[in-house]
Amino acid sequence: MSRGNQNWLVGAWLLIVAIFSSSTWADTQLNLTKGVTAVSREVYDLHMLSLYICTAIGVVVFGAMFWSMIFHRKSKGAKAADFHESTKVEILWTAIPIVILIAMAIPATSTLINMENNEDSDITIQITGSQWKWHYKYFNENIEYYSVLSTPREQYENQNGSFDGNGASKGEDYLLEVDKPLVIPVNKKVRFLITSDDVIHAWWVPAFAVKQDANPGFINEAWTNVDVPGTYRGQCAELCGKDHGFMPIVVEVKSEEDYDAWLNEQHALTAKAADAEKASLNASMSKSELMQLGETTYMAYCAACHQPTGLGLPPVFPALKGSPLATTGSAVEHINVVFDGRAGTGMQGYGKQLSLKEIAAVVTYERNAWGNDTGDLVQTSDIKAASEE
Amino acid sequence: MTTETINESLDDAHNDDHHDHKMTGIKRWLYTTNHKDIGTLYLWFSFIMLLTGGALAMVIRAELFQPGLQIVEPDFFNQLTTVHGLIMVFGAIMPAFTGFANWMLPMMIGAPDMALPRMNNWSFWILPFAFAILLGSFFMESGAPNFGWTFYAPLSTTYSNGSTAFFVFAVHIMGISSIMGAINIVVTIMNLRAPGMTYMKMPLFVWTFFITAYLLIAVMPVLAGVVTMLLTDTYFGTSFFDAAGGGDPVMFQHIFWFFGHPEVYIMILPAFGIVSTIIPAFSRKKLFGYSSMVYATSSIALLSFIVWAHHMFTTGMPLFGELFFMYCTMLIAVPTGVKVFNWVATMWRGSLTFETPMLFSIAFVILFTIGGFSGLMLALTPVDFQYHDTYFVVAHFHYVLVTGSLFSIYAGAYFWLPKWTGHMYNESLAKWHFWCSLISVNLLFFPMHFLGLAGMPRRIPDYALQFADFNKWVSIGGFAFGLSQLIFLAVVIKCIKGGKKAPAKPWDGAEGLEWTVASPAPYHTFSTPPKID
Amino acid sequence: MTTKEYESYYVPAQSHWPIVGAVALFMIAFGAANYVTDFKNEVNGYGGYLLLGGIALVIYMLFGWFSNVINESMSGKYSHQMDNSFRQGMSWFIFSEVMFFAAFFGALLYVRSFSVPWLGGAGNNFETGAVLWPDFTASWPLLKTPGGTETTAMGWFGLPLINTVLLLTSSITAHFAHVALEQNKRPQLKAWLGLTIILGLAFLFFQVLEYSHGYSDEMQLYLTSGIYGNTFYMLTGFHGMHVTLGCIMLIVMFFRILKGHFTSDNHFAFQAASWYWHFVDVVWVILFVFVYIL
Ligand code: HEA
Numbered sequence A: 001m002s003r004g005n006q007n008w009l010v011g012a013w014l015l016i017v018a019i020f021s022s023s024t025w026a027d028t029q030l031n032l033t034k035g036v037t038a039v040s041r042e043v044y045d046l047h048m049l050s051l052y053i054c055t056a057i058g059v060v061v062f063g064a065m066f067w068s069m070i071f072h073r074k075s076k077g078a079k080a081a082d083f084h085e086s087t088k089v090e091i092l093w094t095a096i097p098i099v100i101l102i103a104m105a106i107p108a109t110s111t112l113i114n115m116e117n118n119e120d121s122d123i124t125i126q127i128t129g130s131q132w133k134w135h136y137k138y139f140n141e142n143i144e145y146y147s148v149l150s151t152p153r154e155q156y157e158n159q160n161g162s163f164d165g166n167g168a169s170k171g172e173d174y175l176l177e178v179d180k181p182l183v184i185p186v187n188k189k190v191r192f193l194i195t196s197d198d199v200i201h202a203w204w205v206p207a208f209a210v211k212q213d214a215n216p217g218f219i220n221e222a223w224t225n226v227d228v229p230g231t232y233r234g235q236c237a238e239l240c241g242k243d244h245g246f247m248p249i250v251v252e253v254k255s256e257e258d259y260d261a262w263l264n265e266q267h268a269l270t271a272k273a274a275d276a277e278k279a280s281l282n283a284s285m286s287k288s289e290l291m292q293l294g295e296t297t298y299m300a301y302c303a304a305c306h307q308p309t310g311l312g313l314p315p316v317f318p319a320l321k322g323s324p325l326a327t328t329g330s331a332v333e334h335i336n337v338v339f340d341g342r343a344g345t346g347m348q349g350y351g352k353q354l355s356l357k358e359i360a361a362v363v364t365y366e367r368n369a370w371g372n373d374t375g376d377l378v379q380t381s382d383i384k385a386a387s388e389e
Numbered sequence B: 001m002t003t004e005t006i007n008e009s010l011d012d013a014h015n016d017d018h019h020d021h022k023m024t025g026i027k028r029w030l031y032t033t034n035h036k037d038i039g040t041l042y043l044w045f046s047f048i049m050l051l052t053g054g055a056l057a058m059v060i061r062a063e064l065f066q067p068g069l070q071i072v073e074p075d076f077f078n079q080l081t082t083v084h085g086l087i088m089v090f091g092a093i094m095p096a097f098t099g100f101a102n103w104m105l106p107m108m109i110g111a112p113d114m115a116l117p118r119m120n121n122w123s124f125w126i127l128p129f130a131f132a133i134l135l136g137s138f139f140m141e142s143g144a145p146n147f148g149w150t151f152y153a154p155l156s157t158t159y160s161n162g163s164t165a166f167f168v169f170a171v172h173i174m175g176i177s178s179i180m181g182a183i184n185i186v187v188t189i190m191n192l193r194a195p196g197m198t199y200m201k202m203p204l205f206v207w208t209f210f211i212t213a214y215l216l217i218a219v220m221p222v223l224a225g226v227v228t229m230l231l232t233d234t235y236f237g238t239s240f241f242d243a244a245g246g247g248d249p250v251m252f253q254h255i256f257w258f259f260g261h262p263e264v265y266i267m268i269l270p271a272f273g274i275v276s277t278i279i280p281a282f283s284r285k286k287l288f289g290y291s292s293m294v295y296a297t298s299s300i301a302l303l304s305f306i307v308w309a310h311h312m313f314t315t316g317m318p319l320f321g322e323l324f325f326m327y328c329t330m331l332i333a334v335p336t337g338v339k340v341f342n343w344v345a346t347m348w349r350g351s352l353t354f355e356t357p358m359l360f361s362i363a364f365v366i367l368f369t370i371g372g373f374s375g376l377m378l379a380l381t382p383v384d385f386q387y388h389d390t391y392f393v394v395a396h397f398h399y400v401l402v403t404g405s406l407f408s409i410y411a412g413a414y415f416w417l418p419k420w421t422g423h424m425y426n427e428s429l430a431k432w433h434f435w436c437s438l439i440s441v442n443l444l445f446f447p448m449h450f451l452g453l454a455g456m457p458r459r460i461p462d463y464a465l466q467f468a469d470f471n472k473w474v475s476i477g478g479f480a481f482g483l484s485q486l487i488f489l490a491v492v493i494k495c496i497k498g499g500k501k502a503p504a505k506p507w508d509g510a511e512g513l514e515w516t517v518a519s520p521a522p523y524h525t526f527s528t529p530p531k532i533d
Numbered sequence C: 001m002t003t004k005e006y007e008s009y010y011v012p013a014q015s016h017w018p019i020v021g022a023v024a025l026f027m028i029a030f031g032a033a034n035y036v037t038d039f040k041n042e043v044n045g046y047g048g049y050l051l052l053g054g055i056a057l058v059i060y061m062l063f064g065w066f067s068n069v070i071n072e073s074m075s076g077k078y079s080h081q082m083d084n085s086f087r088q089g090m091s092w093f094i095f096s097e098v099m100f101f102a103a104f105f106g107a108l109l110y111v112r113s114f115s116v117p118w119l120g121g122a123g124n125n126f127e128t129g130a131v132l133w134p135d136f137t138a139s140w141p142l143l144k145t146p147g148g149t150e151t152t153a154m155g156w157f158g159l160p161l162i163n164t165v166l167l168l169t170s171s172i173t174a175h176f177a178h179v180a181l182e183q184n185k186r187p188q189l190k191a192w193l194g195l196t197i198i199l200g201l202a203f204l205f206f207q208v209l210e211y212s213h214g215y216s217d218e219m220q221l222y223l224t225s226g227i228y229g230n231t232f233y234m235l236t237g238f239h240g241m242h243v244t245l246g247c248i249m250l251i252v253m254f255f256r257i258l259k260g261h262f263t264s265d266n267h268f269a270f271q272a273a274s275w276y277w278h279f280v281d282v283v284w285v286i287l288f289v290f291v292y293i294l
């Protein structure tokens, strides 16, 4: 290669170095997190160990290569030697890697055994993934709820060719925020029973070094024991369809007292919700009330598939605008689809997830929005009646 | 002379064909039974697929240039990722290697052609149809497959869109093509070696293709089996991957990866063969440790059958399984290391020059090894819990596939272009191709390691703000790498059209039978078998 | 000596059969995909016709291709080495078929030893059984799935046993036919081969009978009856398809023999068909053990 070429190369290299060392990178995370549990720190150490070993081997191997590239080049008058075999070195460079590998395998094994030991937990929480939200159920506590992405749609749906979005600037925890986080106490062994309603998801919080697939029909176990209170974020880590990228996880780790307070609060809320449900059975809502609640519910739970416009994404996600069911079809039928879902499709039942009132509102909304002007008003009592059939 | 007479008396009906007399126009290519024609077809096809898959990747990178959804819908993004992976694996890399096999194997072992020439034509021509079906699904109402190239059930069964059946049958055809191609390679090597060429005298290139072909015959039918189960689960009500019927979605992954892991070695062993041919040529020194290279390649192939579940550490396998697969996976570093060390030892105290094939080979050794290192890190089960399904994995497999397989393909193409076309390629343009690729590919894939470690999952169309900086640079690297590949196209077209006449052996250090025949290689190479001592 | 053989290695001229075959495969794949999609959506399309057209074209292609090969072979263009290529090609093809079945046997063994017990709470899946499927008890054959579908098991006695005997016998008769061919005893060859074909067809007949028994109201063993029905029908079904193919091969051989083809030392096609037949037989034995008896 000519001298000119080499200067050019040096220039390019300097440019790259300059780019990577510029100050914009200062707060960018480059490495694996150490995390906040004993296990995650073990994992981090293992990661660093293997990284160092690989780097060291790389230095030796690439060093030898560069040495011959620099000193054994023909243009420098190098004459080729003619050795091409040596059983001794072959044995040597088979044996050395084996030793190195064993040195890595030993700590890896012990960490793994530790991670898989799910016994003696203090709390058990069932985590169920479904397209595209997480459901948490505390065993022995009668607390369960869904946790969905809370980043407003405007922040990410900046299509129309605009790279800056349509005005909405992205919040700090863009795509990593939810309406109701999972709450666990600090310094307690919390066991997770992870499963799924539909496709495979994976529940991952990097700070705990926990990543387990949520397989439909099976339960996988994992556990954590966090020693620093705080808010930790993660994401679904298995392709689960359209909104796989919009299925974050937030865990709040609270001190013992705060956790107990939270539990009490939840119990109170559950009781209140039950009362409200009962009350709403007798009350009837006005059209504007229904449409308003309906719209919020729709945007939060249904728009991911059926789209804010009601046009859906055919053929997989049907349009509701102008759909026979939502216009000429019977309201009872419509309620049943929303309440029970359609088996074997992406349309799951919302009976468990939404309150009767919300279902009433969303059905009303669907039957009146986007020009589906049926004029039907569906009340909570109708839902109750339909669901009890 | 006597042999000529024998030939003519034996197949007088077709003897015109044996004297460089071939049909012209499109019929030549449609009807051909000539290994060189078929090799050429494979190579062009694979390059077109590289551009297609690359174009999809460009859209992926454009979408990921900034946070927010800019140019594609999430569902379409998944289609892009899926088809990008499928096209690159089955359309770009594998056919390119089959193209090399067709062109070079008969010449390297002194055979008149491939053993089963008509079947050879068939195995090529069904491929464009398979990809037409796959790509055609982009234009269907439901869109293309959107469940990742690994098509995990039940996302690909109950929850898939309407084009799944097209995907399944396209994969069936690709499988048939690969199996026929592999049978042809095995039979050619076993049966058509020139007299005197014992197995341990075969060029290492031939060995790697031989072993790869066995892998193909063993695992492609398993892929056919698993897509068949997928088909019946989706369309005929079986429940192989559905717990309610007694099946298990994880079983899908076991069967898939039983195919899938050997598959990734199918994409790297031939690369080893190519590089093991080129490095000695430009070091002017024999390949170091030929026989240990043969054993190492075989051990990699054997081990590849018992490591598949390292893709499934997070699926909740029993502890025993996790440990077993971790140990077996780590073991693969040993034979692979032997190969790397042998290449280095070949260069050691050689007399090196740096023509483009050599540059690509050296880059291969270094960058593939980096990819291998990240593979080894992934193999450690507890840490894989953190890496799995993040961009760290994406970085790993692009290092082994792009700077591994693809770079070796470029190296081989430059190395044998003079033999194929009869002309020398334009060395300085080729060097531009190399340096532009080398720099941009690292800008493209190296930061992905950081992204993965910082926690960016793969297969997402939009991401949290802390990943924005790196993604921008990755995308810029991606565009630059894409454009750089157009230089290659220019080099090849120039080289076909003309250029300095290539001598029979343009590289002074090269060895092998292919350099004993003229450049371009005559339409039929060895009507008389060469003598090997 | 080897040099001599080598020199006469026959490289065929251009041929249009492969591209015809490629178009045929495309029609089959595209037709089948359309057909299956329409079948699920319960609409009528053209897919089925395209599929049938493709199959017809493949048959046409095979006839043309093989008659080329047969002519070349009969006119003495093939060397011993060529014959070797064919033999090795055929054996690796059969190996690939073995691996195809391996995928399904693998699935059977996996569900039997892992997924079904796990659903019942075995191993590290205690909670799976306790929380998700409290009413499910693991057993094999799986007569009641976790989802609640019920069915009955196909015993090994009766038809399956008869079929085992038929197929085993046919393997022996196929072998005798081969011996007869090698000793150039044409009448015996025809008789043994004919008998083999009859046994094969009888097997297929009983298989159909068995299926209709399975699909009867009293057994209610359907393809959709959970993993037991799935594996049962997929394994026996693919095996049955291979028996059908094998029978067709043998019948073609029979007619070629009637036409006086094959000599005692040049009969690759016959050999290939008989290998295939033995392969189908071995698969059945494994199937009989793992699907029916155990
Ligand atoms: C050409 C393709 C190719 C090759 C060669 C490899 C090689 C290896 N791969 Fe990779 N891999 C892929 C393609 C490939 N892989 C793909 C496509 C995926 C993702 C699939 C998907 O999910 O979509 C994947 C994913 C993947 C995973 C799963 C990650 C996850 O999803 O969580 C793992 C885990 O173990 C892994 C490991 C390895 C290992 C250990 C090797 C080893 O063979 C590497 C061996 C080489 C070296 C180690 C370097 C040289 C050796 C030395 C210099 C000797 C001394 C070294 C030591 C002692 C350390 N790979």
Ligand code: HEA
Binding pocket: B050, B051, B052, B053, B054, B055, B057, B058, B060, B061, B081, B082, B084, B085, B086, B088, B089, B092, B093, B147, B148, B149, B150, B394, B398, B401, B402, B405, B406, B444, B458, B459, B460, B461, B478, B479, B480, B481, B482, B483, B485, B486
């Ligand atoms: C051998 C295989 C191979 C090759 C060569 C490549 C090449 C490239 N790959 Fe790909 N990739 C895979 C195999 C491969 N990939 C696989 C298996 C997956 C996983 C899929 C899955 O998750 O299911 C994947 C996934 C994958 C992802 C992750 C997607 C996701 O998880 O969401 C990304 C993201 O950046 C990516 C990028 C690229 C880029 C930029 C290139 C570039 O190297 C491409 C360069 C080539 C060209 C660009 C073509 C040439 C130029 C033109 C056509 C001219 C036009 C040029 C411009 C407009 C600039 N690939």
Ligand code: CUA
Binding pocket: A129, A132, A200, A201, A202, A236, A237, A238, A239, A240, A241, A243, A244, A245, A247
């Ligand atoms: Cu849920 Cu990805």
Ligand SMILES: [Cu+2]
Binding pocket: B260, B261, B264, B307, B308, B310, B311
């Ligand atoms: Cu692998």
